[in-house]
């Protein structure tokens with residue numbers, strides 16, 4: 001079982017869950033986004049948004065949190081391979097942060113489309 005196809009997949013899932021837990025436990029940016037995600041879920045429950053709107057909302061939450069997780073991994077990798085200041089490292093980190101920014105802008109637009117009609 002240990003080295004079987006299924007055993008490896010189960011072990012891989014365990015590592016992934018551990019990674020998600022580490023992100024939530026140690027990364028302030030992910031913690032902020034998690035609080036925001038819970039807040040919009042409460043808003044969704046309060047305004048009784050439709051099933052389609054829940055789906056768009058979860059896609060937006062997933063987009064932002066996954067991008068932030070990858071950005072965190074990229075920063076950790078950059079700091080590991082080159083702990084000192086280097087323009088190239090700065091460029092790589094800026095690009096990774098830019099991806100999070102794009103995801104956050106898209107998520108904000110989606111939230112606007114969902115909640116604007118309920119609030120105004």
Ligand SMILES: Nc1ncnc2c1ncn2[C@@H]1O[C@H](COP(=O)(O)OP(=O)(O)OP(=O)(O)O)[C@@H](O)[C@H]1O
Nearest residue numbers: 029075082083084085086087089090091093094097
């Ligand atoms: N080693 C480095 N060499 C050059 N520029 C760097 C370096 N480390 C960070 N920077 C610059 O500082 C910015 C912030 O980097 P940093 O690693 O502190 O990320 P952060 O956004 O503060 O994330 P976190 O708060 O999660 O650490 C980068 O986008 C980059 O422009």
